[in-house]
Amino acid sequence: MSKREIVVVGNGMVGHHFVNTLVEAATGDRITILGGEPRPAYDRVHLSDVFAGRSPEDLALATRDTYKEWGVEAVFGDPVAAIERDKKEVVTEGGRRFAYDKLVLATGSYPFVPPVPGHEHERCLTYRTIDDLGEIRAKAKDSKIGVVVGGGLLGLECANALQNLGLQTHVVEFAPGLMGVQLDDGGSAMLRRKIEELGVNVHTGKNTQRIVDGDDCALRMEFADESVLETDMIVFSAGIRPWDQLARDCELAVGERGGIVVDTKCKTSDSDIYAVGECALFGGRIFGLVAPGYRMAETAAASVAGTDGVLFQGADMSTKLKLLGVDVGSIGDAHGRTPGAMSFVFSDQRENIYKRLVTSGDGKSLLGAVLVGDCGEYDTLLQYHLNDIELPADPQALILPNVGGAPVGLGVAALPATATICSCHNVSKGDIVGVIDAGCCSLGEVKAETKASTGCGGCAAMLKNLVDDELAARGVAVDKSICEHFAFTRQDLYNIVRVENIRSFDALLDKHGKGMGCDICKPAVASILASCWNDYVLEQPHAPLQDTNDRFLANLQKDGTYSVVPRVPGGEITPDKLIALGYVAKKYDLYTKITGGQRVDLFGARMEQLPDIWGELIQAGFETGHAYGKALRTVKSCVGSTWCRYGVQDSVGMAILLEERYKGLRSPHKLKMAVSGCTRECAEAQGKDVGVIATEKGWNLYVCGNGGMKPRHADLFATDLDDETLIRYIDRFFMFYCRTADRLQRTSVWMENMEGGLEYLQQVIIEDSLGLGAELEAQMAAVIGAYQCEWKTTVEDPEKVAQFKFFVNADATDENVVFVRERKQVRPATEEERAAMSADILATAS
Amino acid sequence: MSQWNDICSVADILPNSGRCALLGGDQVAIFRVAGGDGDTFYALANHDPFSGANVISRGIVGSLGERLVVASPVYKQHFCLDSGECVEDGEVKLRTWPVRVEGDRVLLAS
Ligand code: SRM
Ligand SMILES: Cc1cc2nc3c(=O)[nH]c(=O)nc-3n(C[C@H](O)[C@H](O)[C@H](O)COP(=O)(O)OP(=O)(O)OC[C@H]3O[C@@H](n4cnc5c(N)ncnc54)[C@H](O)[C@@H]3O)c2cc1C
Ligand code: SF4
Ligand code: FES
Numbered sequence: 026m027s028k029r030e031i032v033v034v035g036n037g038m039v040g041h042h043f044v045n046t047l048v049e050a051a052t053g054d055r056i057t058i059l060g061g062e063p064r065p066a067y068d069r070v071h072l073s074d075v076f077a078g079r080s081p082e083d084l085a086l087a088t089r090d091t092y093k094e095w096g097v098e099a100v101f102g103d104p105v106a107a108i109e110r111d112k113k114e115v116v117t118e119g120g121r122r123f124a125y126d127k128l129v130l131a132t133g134s135y136p137f138v139p140p141v142p143g144h145e146h147e148r149c150l151t152y153r154t155i156d157d158l159g160e161i162r163a164k165a166k167d168s169k170i171g172v173v174v175g176g177g178l179l180g181l182e183c184a185n186a187l188q189n190l191g192l193q194t195h196v197v198e199f200a201p202g203l204m205g206v207q208l209d210d211g212g213s214a215m216l217r218r219k220i221e222e223l224g225v226n227v228h229t230g231k232n233t234q235r236i237v238d239g240d241d242c243a244l245r246m247e248f249a250d251e252s253v254l255e256t257d258m259i260v261f262s263a264g265i266r267p268w269d270q271l272a273r274d275c276e277l278a279v280g281e282r283g284g285i286v287v288d289t290k291c292k293t294s295d296s297d298i299y300a301v302g303e304c305a306l307f308g309g310r311i312f313g314l315v316a317p318g319y320r321m322a323e324t325a326a327a328s329v330a331g332t333d334g335v336l337f338q339g340a341d342m343s344t345k346l347k348l349l350g351v352d353v354g355s356i357g358d359a360h361g362r363t364p365g366a367m368s369f370v371f372s373d374q375r376e377n378i379y380k381r382l383v384t385s386g387d388g389k390s391l392l393g394a395v396l397v398g399d400c401g402e403y404d405t406l407l408q409y410h411l412n413d414i415e416l417p418a419d420p421q422a423l424i425l426p427n428v429g430g431a432p433v434g435l436g437v438a439a440l441p442a443t444a445t446i447c448s449c450h451n452v453s454k455g456d457i458v459g460v461i462d463a464g465c466c467s468l469g470e471v472k473a474e475t476k477a478s479t480g481c482g483g484c485a486a487m488l489k490n491l492v493d494d495e496l497a498a499r500g501v502a503v504d505k506s507i508c509e510h511f512a513f514t515r516q517d518l519y520n521i522v523r524v525e526n527i528r529s530f531d532a533l534l535d536k537h538g539k540g541m542g543c544d545i546c547k548p549a550v551a552s553i554l555a556s557c558w559n560d561y562v563l564e565q566p567h568a569p570l571q572d573t574n575d576r577f578l579a580n581l582q583k584d585g586t587y588s589v590v591p592r593v594p595g596g597e598i599t600p601d602k603l604i605a606l607g608y609v610a611k612k613y614d615l616y617t618k619i620t621g622g623q624r625v626d627l628f629g630a631r632m633e634q635l636p637d638i639w640g641e642l643i644q645a646g647f648e649t650g651h652a653y654g655k656a657l658r659t660v661k662s663c664v665g666s667t668w669c670r671y672g673v674q675d676s677v678g679m680a681i682l683l684e685e686r687y688k689g690l691r692s693p694h695k696l697k698m699a700v701s702g703c704t705r706e707c708a709e710a711q712g713k714d715v716g717v718i719a720t721e722k723g724w725n726l727y728v729c730g731n732g733g734m735k736p737r738h739a740d741l742f743a744t745d746l747d748d749e750t751l752i753r754y755i756d757r758f759f760m761f762y763c764r765t766a767d768r769l770q771r772t773s774v775w776m777e778n779m780e781g782g783l784e785y786l787q788q789v790i791i792e793d794s795l796g797l798g799a800e801l802e803a804q805m806a807a808v809i810g811a812y813q814c815e816w817k818t819t820v821e822d823p824e825k826v827a828q829f830k831f832f833v834n835a836d837a838t839d840e841n842v843v844f845v846r847e848r849k850q851v852r853p854a855t856e857e858e859r860a861a862m863s864a865d866i867l868a869t870a871s
Numbered sequence: 872m873s874q875w876n877d878i879c880s881v882a883d884i885l886p887n888s889g890r891c892a893l894l895g896g897d898q899v900a901i902f903r904v905a906g907g908d909g910d911t912f913y914a915l916a917n918h919d920p921f922s923g924a925n926v927i928s929r930g931i932v933g934s935l936g937e938r939l940v941v942a943s944p945v946y947k948q949h950f951c952l953d954s955g956e957c958v959e960d961g962e963v964k965l966r967t968w969p970v971r972v973e974g975d976r977v978l979l980a981s
Contacts, residue, residue: 509936541887541904543933544942544949569888573929573944581944585924833879833890833901841918841925 029054031329032115032125034105034271036060038069039302039318040131041086046326048095054329056097057123059115061104061132062154065089070315070480072158076186078734081155108275110295127297127329130285131322132268134303134313138261139174143236148243148258152183153265161260165190168257170242172196174233176203180262181348184225187260188349195226195254197246199263202229207344207355211370212395215379219351219398222377228254267304267311280306289336291325299325308339315480316340316448323451341411341448345396345403352400357410358383358393366392369421373398380424382406389415394424404487412444437491438498446488449480454491461495468492507768508545511538515693515768519553523764528558529566548572549768552655555691556763557804559811561818562654562691563825574653577829578816579635582628584842584853587635589615589627590652591642592688595662595680595700596623605645613638616850622659622697624650629851631838636826639816648688649816655769656691657698660684661709665702665719672702674719679748680708683717686752689812690759690805693766693775697731711739714772715755720744724751728758728786729776737773740783743791753802757790760801873969873980881975886910889928889941891917894979899968900928901977902952904939913952914968914979919943927965 031047031054033040044058060066067084075081092099103119114124136151138144148168150160165171171187173180176198187194196203202213203220217227232249239245242255267284278286278294284306291299291307301321303313312318317340327335343356361368365386372379378398384391391409396402402423409416409423417423442455452475460474471492472478478488506512511534513521518533527533530550534542542550551570555562562568562575574580579587591606606625610617613634615627630638639649651657660683663669665676680700690696699710700717710716716727722745730739743754766775779785788794819825831839844851845858854862876894878901884890886905891898898917903910917925922945930941935958940949949958955965969980 510934540936541932541934541939543935543940544931544947547931547933565885569885569932572931573926576929581926581929583922583924583945585922585926585945827883828885828890831891832893832898833883835893837893839898839925841923 029126033058033129035131037133041066043322050330063102076189130300132304134265137264170256172256175262185349215397290328354396354400354403356394447477447484450476452477590650591647592650593624594684648814657687661699663707676700676702729772756805757801875978891928912970914970916965
């Protein structure tokens with residue numbers, strides 16, 4: 026049989042999934058994918074993560090090479106213009122023709138822009154693609170105010186993006202409430218309260234009539250009620266419309282309000298043409314979520330491959346998300362529209378939590394639910410709903426706060442085998458039990474085998490519970506060992522080291538481990554030993570354990586050179602010290618940069634130069650800044666009451682005191698602190714592991730914040746503390762963290778994983794519920810007492826200095842390190858520059 | 872015919888760690904692995920093919936199962952000390968050199 030030609034129009038999430046599924050089915054067909062966007066498929070669901078720091082590349086679902094490997098022809102940036110059904114060909118805008126035996130339309134949808142006069146203005150945008158994202162960013166640069174038209178799921182997500190970009194954000198909604206599709210009135214009202222508390226302005230019941238040039242801003246929106254709103258940019262997110270023009274033009278059946286009509290095999294009215302994803306209309310509905318799209322893709326792929334029996338029957342549209350940091354969940358019949366339905370509602374105006382259950386008239390099955398402000402019960406409720414599990418006699422207990430008594434959640438063990446665990450990849454409990462039976466014995470293996478939890482990630486917690494539960498039921502102890510050399514967690518190792526007074530890695534390995542150790546356990550144990558005993562890290566038994574940064578007391582750069590960061594406590598520095606820094610940087614020709622932590626970083630130091638550089642810095646009165654260590658980094662400060670007209674306490678003085686106190690403390694991950702002189706918070710203390718903000722009466726203490734990949738605002742831990750109490754709490758807090766956190770776990774993640782969370786931590790630290798307070802303080806005192814500047818110790822010891830020589834047998838230096846100059850300073854040469862330089866050298870040599 | 876070159880003393884290399892030596896034009900990472908019955912030495916290319924930097928001698932020495940390995944300090948791939956093979960990528964292999972100890976001197980063959 027000659028190979029069939031399968032042509033896929035649209036390379037979005039669903040088109041990609043279709044191709045992936047068909048390739049896996051190995052039918053031997055020739056597959057061509059024609060994508061309208063200039064890049065291969067990417068994860069649209071996580072588009073907003075780009076505003077939070079992810080790069081667009083991270084979202085890629087495929088690269089050009091992926092398709093090459095699969096033997097799939099892929100064309101990007103040349104949209105299909107027409108389908109010629111009589112010839113069974115498609116034509117692109119660029120005039121290319123592709124013949125098909127089977128055609129799959131996966132063209133998705135586009136944002137609907139209401140045709141109000143003025144909507145074509147160049148500051149009116151939409152939000153669906155990576156290109157849109159670039160536009161929004163560009164326009165946001167010179168905007169102060171941004172409006173999102175549309176208060177649905179996507180609109181609120183977009184509002185979040187504008188907030189993140191620093192705009193004063195407004196949401197304008199035509200309907201009387203937010204997220205009207207997914208939420209009932211009560212849920213919608215609670216969501217509004219929460220969002221307004223976050224500083225987003227919500228305007229509901231607003232009908233935009235006209236967009237004209239503004240007086241104070243670029244644009245003015247005029248509403249039917251004659252009110253107006255000035256803004257610098259507008260993003261329309263007023264719903265989506267299926268991209269069905271191709272189908273209309275070639276006279277395939279389409280729905281009255283758009284969408285290509287498909288049957289249970291995802292076939293359109295032409296049996297050689299399929300439609301999948303957001304462009305398809307099934308049972309009179311468009312499914313605007315990725316999971317149903319994936320089901321359609323699998324259905325169509327099975328039909329193309331000739332596998333019978335896979336039918337699309339519609340899909341559950343329950344969703345759980347975090348909008349502007351607010352948990353929102355909607356399950357099934359959220360509005361209670363089923364005849365005879367009963368409702369149970371719980372509303373807590375203090376904590377801004379709203380929950381509603383919709384049950385059948387006999388109270389036995391769960392028809393729907395709304396959760397706002399707390400989605401803790403979402404997984405359990407969804408399982409009741411999807412599997413039609415009989416509800417307990419008092420269904421309201423499922424949403425009432427758990428005041429004492431055991432939680433009423435539905436354990437994973439109670440779920441039937443058919444229960445869907447991961448809806449993105451359609452993995453049931455039975456599938457997971459199956460792969461565990463077949464030999465998978467860790468979460469990682471189960472994920473790799475079933476793909477569960479590799480989509481939106483919403484099922485991660487439940488999957489982990491299920492896997493742990495199943496493994497435990499099989500008598501497999503769930504392996505939490507740090508690595509193959511120690512059958513212990515980091516916490517266990519910490520306790521062993523303390524209790525048995527162990528002072529070296531070898532002693533610990535001899536008694537409690539096996540093998541030689543590795544690059545996981547060695548640095549982890551080195552860190553534990555340092556937290557407990559604070560010995561000099563380059564002392565013989567410890568030196569080879571250290572990660573390269575600690576081993577050379579500097580940060581390794583990509584070309585093998587190092588950076589040097591002296592400590593500048595609280596960010597306060599004398600002119601003399603600044604001159605000294607400049608002098609050293611100039612002498613050694615180091616690239617010099619002010620860091621985000623209020624100090625100066627000197628880059629491009631060769632290994633063998635480090636001791637000399639540090640010798641001079643120490644002479645000038647500097648100490649090591651531990652920029653290389655999992656240790657206290659900086660205590661950032663604002664100028665505070667000494668100079669600032671708003672300051673109420675001496676924030677610089679406090680920052681210096683704290684930095685001097687905790688410098689040299691080695692911990693499971695790096696530690697950052699900051700002190701602000703008043704609530705304006707110029708030191709960004711709420712983004713730190715420990716943040717201190719001055720009040721009229723003393724200090725407010727915040728804990729467990731961080732920036733980085735997954736920013737988290739710190740939680741208010743205690744208020745109006747005097748200096749002494751503040752320090753006592755921080756001592757206890759840091760030591761408790763050193764003792765109980767996992768390897769490389771920041772305080773934020775540590776607390777989030779702690780049973781009882783913030784409240785528990787407050788009990789332990791403030792109320793001393795474990796009776797550990799005095800011990801933690803004593804341990805901290807010992808660490809502080811054992812402080813030494815490890816660079817000073819190093820430069821004073823010729824044997825240690827000898828270890829920095831690049832070659833053990835020669836005085837030469839690493840020729841591979843090549844710098845060029847840019848903006849008057851050095852930087853590593855790029856590959857091309859290196860190639861050009863060696864070509865020059867060859868040319869002069871010959 | 873290989874020639875043995877005197878490089879350094881045993882004490883120049885801390886137990887369970889590496890140092891870099893210059894041999895002709897080549898950078899060689901020499902590792903000293905402590906064992907119950909004396910120390911063993913290994914010699915691999917110092918160039919890390921993944922980062923393009925000359926850093927292998929600065930990696931952490933350890934074991935993965937039965938294999939003795941060093942982890943690149945840049946992106947943490949593991950290389951077998953005896954064969955130079957990369958654990959994560961079967962296609963990558965570091966050059967190795969014969970190494971031996973005479974008295975307290977470490978010698979490399981060129
Ligand atoms: C130099 C500096 C950037 C700059 O030019 O400003 C910097 C540079 C590096 N950062 Fe950073 N970070 C610097 C401030 C920050 C900040 C801002 C801050 O501290 O106020 C953050 C976000 C705040 C936070 O940590 O919560 C930050 C979040 C990170 C992260 C992500 C941490 C996380 O929990 O997600 C990493 C990766 C890691 O640690 O695993 C990282 C890692 C790194 C490393 C060590 C990457 C590496 O392994 O080579 C960089 C090497 C520095 C070097 O060679 O000297 N850096 N880094 C800043 C040094 C501040 C200082 O004086 O010590
Ligand atoms: C910001 C945002 C957040 C979202 N969050 C979620 C979420 O949390 N959970 C969830 O389930 N869903 C979410 N969605 C919805 C989800 O992204 C979509 O359901 C899914 O992407 C639909 O996939 P698709 O392949 O059908 O369409 P798309 O991903 O839109 O892909 C269609 C592709 O076809 C191309 N195309 C169109 N016409 C042509 C043509 N003529 N020729 C060639 N190519 C063409 C388009 O350019 C596009 O690249 C979100 C969507 C957005 C925009
Ligand atoms: S936080 Fe307050 S005291 Fe500090 S600089 Fe800002 S306004 Fe001034
Ligand atoms: S439900 Fe989305 S990854 Fe499992």
